[in-house]
Structures are given as structure tokens and as C-alpha cells.
Amino acid sequence: MRSTEIDRRTFLALGGAALLLPAEAARAADEALFLGARLRAGGFEAAVIDAAGRDRLVLPLEARGHSFAIDAPRRRAVAFARSPGRFAVGFAIDGGEDPVAFAPPPDRHFYGHGVFTPDGRLLLATENDFAGERGVTGLYDATDGFRRVGEFATGGIGPHELVLMRDGRTLCIANGGILTHPDYERVKLNLATMKPNLAYVDCETGDLLEEAELAPELHQLSIRHMVLDGQGHVWFGAQYQGEDSATPPLVGRHRRGHAIELFTGPEATLKALDNYVGSVSTDLSGEIVATSSPRGGIAVFWDAATGKCLGERVLKDGCGLAPLGPRQLIETSGRGAIVRTGPDGATESLRREAADAPAWDNHLRRV
Numbered sequence: 001m002r003s004t005e006i007d008r009r010t011f012l013a014l015g016g017a018a019l020l021l022p023a024e025a026a027r028a029a030d031e032a033l034f035l036g037a038r039l040r041a042g043g044f045e046a047a048v049i050d051a052a053g054r055d056r057l058v059l060p061l062e063a064r065g066h067s068f069a070i071d072a073p074r075r076r077a078v079a080f081a082r083s084p085g086r087f088a089v090g091f092a093i094d095g096g097e098d099p100v101a102f103a104p105p106p107d108r109h110f111y112g113h114g115v116f117t118p119d120g121r122l123l124l125a126t127e128n129d130f131a132g133e134r135g136v137t138g139l140y141d142a143t144d145g146f147r148r149v150g151e152f153a154t155g156g157i158g159p160h161e162l163v164l165m166r167d168g169r170t171l172c173i174a175n176g177g178i179l180t181h182p183d184y185e186r187v188k189l190n191l192a193t194m195k196p197n198l199a200y201v202d203c204e205t206g207d208l209l210e211e212a213e214l215a216p217e218l219h220q221l222s223i224r225h226m227v228l229d230g231q232g233h234v235w236f237g238a239q240y241q242g243e244d245s246a247t248p249p250l251v252g253r254h255r256r257g258h259a260i261e262l263f264t265g266p267e268a269t270l271k272a273l274d275n276y277v278g279s280v281s282t283d284l285s286g287e288i289v290a291t292s293s294p295r296g297g298i299a300v301f302w303d304a305a306t307g308k309c310l311g312e313r314v315l316k317d318g319c320g321l322a323p324l325g326p327r328q329l330i331e332t333s334g335r336g337a338i339v340r341t342g343p344d345g346a347t348e349s350l351r352r353e354a355a356d357a358p359a360w361d362n363h364l365r366r367v
Contacts, residue, residue, distance in 0.1 A: 152206025230286025237277025
């Protein structure tokens with residue numbers, strides 16, 4: 001039995017998907033491809049692009065998308081709605097198969113992120129149990145039309161991104177600490193009592209293995225997005241919910257068994273981030289970490305080994321980041337630009353900002 005009904009608009013949108021899949025979508029499995037959500041000509045889409053910024057596959061969505069879960073060995077992905085979204089769409093990255101739309105139960109909503117288990121059997125998605133005022137990870141059978149088969153607690157409130165650790169079994173979940181309810185749209189209901197954390201959870205049993213918290217004076221620093229560096233340590237970006245005049249550190253690293261480390265970089269760089277990190281990625285080597293702020297219009301680069309700030313690059317409304325090569329990333333903007341960027345030298349434009357260009361959303365993911 002399906003967990004819930006899918007909105008009729010989803011089926012109407014997906015009905016035209018095959019008409020939008022370009023013939024060149026099917027490429028060699030080792031080609032660099034990237035997934036992003038965007039707004040184009042008044043309609044919402046998920047798009048697969050290549051390293052030159054060219055469309056390879058375009059999938060219509062019923063509303064604004066956010067990020068993706070990727071099952072690279074089986075060349076498939078899931079696009080998630082932006083929180084508090086209630087739709088997700090599974091699709092073949094290379095085209096040629098019908099997309100599959102699914103939704104959480106009526107008393108849950110997605111937070112926009114998910115991961116596949118290494119065997120491709122399960123999809124794990126962050127969700128809001130808004131009646132219970134807690135975060136959960138929803139479990140979906142990826143071999144059976146993404147039928148929902150269970151859930152477990154995330155160890156906090158407002159879970160956002162989750163990453164699978166190198167053991168293939170442990171999840172690290174960024175519990176942002178912000179209580180919301182769909183009846184109040186995106187209103188933050190508990191700013192005075194927030195308690196963000198990083199929770200490590202066994203994805204086979206649901207057991208909470210470890211929890212890392214910020215200092216009490218940073219309880220309004222909402223941990224949102226994460227990436228694993230080349231050593232398998234968790235880097236994260238945060239969004240501050242306190243006074244605008246404050247400039248707390250927004251970027252951190254956590255190593256299992258240790259306290260959270262926070263990095264500020266130069267004072268001017270920290271201020272330019274405008275209390276908001278929208279996306280986190282590494283370069284292809286995992287030795288460089290990049291954090292973007294669409295509010296500040298900058299991407300900041302960090303040495304993964306030392307936490308040293310390596311500099312910043314400007315891109316208006318830039319947010320989506322994904323690894324392109326050693327010391328090089330690809331970044332997308334809400335104004336249609338796509339650039340190659342990194343800590344060394346100037347950015348290289350692949351697609352320039354334009355009034356009629358697709359407006360890219362927060363995240364870009366490499367297959």
C-alpha cells in the first residue's frame with residue numbers, strides 16, 4: 001500500500017518528462033555529471049548537466065526542488081521538494097525510464113535531503129514528525145517504487161542534510177534545531193530554545209551512536225549542510241538565527257570522539273557570509289572544503305586538514321557547489337550563472353548571468 005497519495009500536479013508534470021529528455025542524455029558512466037534543481041520560464045525542474053554546463057536531462061517538478069539522493073552504481077537519483085515539501089521523484093540519471101513520484105505520510109514532510117544505502121535497497125530521507133515535534137529518518141524501499149517501510153528518530157529537531165559515513169552503515173544527521181509546523185509554513189517556533197546537534201545513527205538499527213553539540217552560547221547556530229572530507233571527517237555549514245549584528249563562526253568540522261571545531265577565517269570574510277551558509281562541498285580530492293553564501297554572494301575555501309581559510313570568490317546569489325577536479329569546483333547561481341571556481345585564480349564562466357537563464361536552487365550534486 002502506498003504511504004500517501006501523490007499530488008495530481010506531479011503526475012501531470014511527469015507525464016511530459018519523456019519529451020524533455022535529450023537524446024544525448026545517455027553517456028559513459030565515468031563522465032562528470034551534476035544534478036541541480038532550478039526555476040525556468042516559470043516552471044520548476046530537476047536538471048542533469050555536464051561539466052560544460054550543458055543540459056543532459058530535464059525533469060519537470062510540481063514545485064520548488066531542493067537537493068538529491070544519488071545511487072551512482074545504478075545510475076539513478078531522487079529529487080526532493082524544498083522543505084516543507086511533500087513530494088519526491090525517483091528517476092534514471094541517463095534517461096530512458098519513467099520517473100516515479102512518491103510522498104511521505106500525511107503527518108510527515110521532507111526536509112529536502114536523502115541518501116541511498118550502498119546496496120541501493122533503501123532510500124533514507126530526513127523528515128519532520130511535526131505532531132511529535134521531532135525529526136525522523138524515513139525509510140523507503142527503492143526496489144519497490146519507493147514504498148515507505150519505516151522510520152527512526154534523528155536524535156533532534158529539524159533534521160536537514162544527512163551523509164553516510166565511510167563504513168556504509170553510520171549516518172551523520174545535521175539536526176538544525178529549528179521547530180516548524182506546516183500549518184505555520186516556514187515560521188520558526190522555538191528560537192529561544194534551539195538545540196542543534198550532529199547525530200550519528202546506525203542506519204540498520206536506528207540506534208543513536210554519538211551526539212555532538214555546540215557550546216550553549218551558540219544554541220541558535222542551526223547546523224544545516226554537510227560533506228565528508230578526504231579523511232572521512234564531517235564538515236558543516238550553519239545558519240545563525242540570532243541577532244543580525246552578531247558574527248558567530250559558521251563553518252565547522254567534527255571528528256568522531258572529539259569536540260566540534262569551528263573556523264572563522266578573516267573577520268571580513270566571516271562578515272561577508274552574512275550569517276548564512278547555503279551549501280557545502282569538497283573538491284575532488286577532498287582536501288579543499290567550499291562553503292557558499294547566496295546572501296553574501298561568495299564562496300569561501302578551507303584547507304580540510306588545518307581549517308585555514310584559503311580565500312573567497314564572488315558570485316552573486318551563488319550557492320550550489322560540487323566537485324569538479326583537484327582544487328576546483330563548479331558553482332551555480334540563482335541568477336543563471338554557472339562557473340568553475342576554486343581557491344586558485346579567477347573563476348571561469350561556463351554560463352553567464354542572464355534574465356532568461358534558469359535560476360538554480362541551493363544545491364548541486366555530482367554523480
